[in-house]
Amino acid sequence: MxxxxxxxxxxxxxxxxxxxxxxxxxxxxxxxxxxxxxxxxxxxxxxxxxxxIGKSGDFFTASNLSADFGELLAEQFVEMWEILGCPSVFQLVEMGAGSGLLAQDILSYLNLNYPRFFQSLEYLIIETASGLIEAQKQRLSSGLDSAKVSWQSWETIGDRSIVGCCFSNELVDAFxxxxxxxxxxxxxxxxxxxxxxxxxxxxxxxxxxxxxxxxxxxxxxxxxxxxxxxxxxxxxxLAALDWLETVTTKLQRGYLLTLDYGYPAPRxxxxxxxxxxxxxxxxxxxxxxxxxxxxxQDITAHVNFTALERYGDRCGLQQLGFTQQGLFLMALGIGDRLNALRDANLSLEQTLRRRDALHQLIDPAGLGNFGVLVQAKGLNDEQKARSLKGLKIPT
Ligand SMILES: C[S@@+](CC[C@H](N)C(=O)[O-])C[C@H]1O[C@@H](n2cnc3c(N)ncnc32)[C@H](O)[C@@H]1O
Structure with a gap:
């Protein structure tokens, strides 16, 4: 051949x-x-x-569509912080941060809307590609963001040290x-x-x-x-299983949020x-x-979510829920954002563009069909029982 x-x-x-x-x-x-x-x-x-990564590149991801994706994730992080009892240091660990756009959207939104949470926030990026680390540093080098963000490797993070949430978007498909x-x-x-x-x-x-x-x-x-x-x-x-084991080892108390395209094992x-x-x-x-x-060129494979769930159980993670990205974002308020467009002071073109971006994030034939898996470690029974906003069935 x-x-x-x-x-x-x-x-x-x-x-x-x-x-x-x-x-x-x-x-x-x-x-x-x-x-x-x-x-x-x-x-x-x-x-x-x-x-x-981007509309004109090899592929694009949710954060290239609009800042709403990062902002709605941020809403979920705020609730996680509250459930953990508003710890004075909450670590958000983004694994595979691409161009750094998602980090920027999350940090800007939290800074503006949740100053108390923002104060307790440490934003860690775990990224293997040196070229992308440079791009992320450039994007996040402005004032507030740069003080909050640090680039780490798993070796520099102590076992059972993270209190907060480790999360990734389209990381596992890239292993x-x-x-x-x-x-x-x-x-x-x-x-x-x-x-x-x-x-x-x-x-x-x-x-x-x-x-x-x-x-x-x-x-x-x-x-x-x-x-x-x-x-x-x-x-x-197999790399996904090794990664899951590493994340579990590093987590002391908190969440693991995985967004990606994939299927349960039988499918x-x-x-x-x-x-x-x-x-x-x-x-x-x-x-x-x-x-x-x-x-x-990029090469990817879909994610087997059953493997993440089962291996997570084996590693000691608590399974909190699995849902579709469309439902997850609806539960976190994307519907309100769509409704608010009616009263927004935008031109017709701006309104249509924004509406299209929001629809794409929840499109059942596209990004809306991505899987969202939430696992946790070290939560007490009451914390475990608190149903996360994003996992509630939207009414
Ligand atoms: C498909 S891109 C997704 C980027 C970004 N999360 C987004 O939504 O636009 C995959 C990212 O994961 C990074 N990556 C791949 N393997 C990794 C690993 N083992 N640890 C950390 N990052 C990794 C890649 O370098 C890249 O930044």
Whole structure:
């Protein structure tokens, strides 16, 4: 298969070829390949800030639509702080902060509307891509924001030290995933190697780790049963489980809020979805060839929310609820914002633009269908019983 094309990043390609050559079996797992093309320092898509998040970029996220997304999340954070008893230091830990736009929206809104909460706030960003850290620092460098924000890595944060909320938007879908395939009744993993002309070749072979097959048992998916057709292919996000374990270790008391696109396990691993959910984004075009445009395109896979829930239970997280983003934002007041447009002093064009952005945030065929998972740690029975605003069914 010749999957190379001119727009690729040659130094990155050379690096992958070296990694393959230095491996005893002359191959790397697909998960390693994905990790390198996205995150390899100084070479990968995210690491070099090739990533272009926004309406005119490779892809856009909720915060690119309007500040309302961050502002409504902020409303939820305020309530979390109150439930925790208004601690004098409340840490908001944003994991995978992209361009820093969401952080900016949240901080500006809290500063203006909730000064007491803002005073107790420490805003921590955990970000792996150095190019994006620079962009975030530039965006957040103005007065108040800069004093509130610090960039950390998990190593610099003590175990059981965070009191507050760790949250992410479209982080987990960006983790490198393993690819698995069923061949002649065997459960195999996809490896990547290259032929003599340096074209990428996939090889299916025995999995590199038993965690891959265990994952299906853990999710109660009978992957080796006859329901699954020959050639069935999908992904396994082991990095998501490791991440969940790390976050749980660092949390002392508070919440974990995860927003992303995905499905519960039975839907994710439906035998009919026989080529998985891996998707690539390049200049706003979606396709499913991860060997094109290397280092210049995003690669993602949907999130298996069942795995996050079950693994969270195993790590010691309390499950508070799962809902859709549309319902979550409705419960937090996006409907009021839509209604208020009638009396707002805006031009017709401004009104239409704003209405469209708000509708897109809750569109059941788009962002509104994203999953919102809320887990917690260290809450007492009364705190656990307090139903969060965003999880209430809107009336
Ligand atoms: C798809 S972008 C989403 C950005 C942003 N949250 C938004 O909504 O626009 C994924 C982000 O996660 C970051 N990221 C990926 N893996 C990470 C990890 N293990 N820890 C922290 N950040 C990570 C990427 O560099 C990028 O900033």
């Amino acid at each position: 010749n999957k190379s094309q001119p727009s690729e990043n040659q130094p990155l390609k050379d690096y992958i070829l070296e990694r393959i050559a230095s491996h005893p079996q002359q191959r790397i797992t697909f998960a390693e390949y994905m990790e390198i093309v996205l995150y390899q320092p100084e070479l990968g898509y995210y690491a070099t800030n090739q990533v272009n 490198p995933v393993a690819q698995i395939i069923l061949k002649q009744g065997q459960f195999q993993e996809i490896y990547v190697t290259a032929d003599l002309e340096k074209n990428w070749i996939e090889i299916a072979d025995t999995p590199s780790t038993s965690r891959l097959l265990d994952y299906f048992e853990f999710n109660q998916i009978p992957i080796l049963s006859e329901s699954y057709p020959e050639g069935y292919r999908s992904e396994v996000n 994710y691993y439906s035998p009919y979805r026989n080529s998985g959910t891996l998707q690539c984004y390049y200049q706003h075009q979606r396709h499913n060839n991860p060997y094109l445009n290397i280092g210049r």
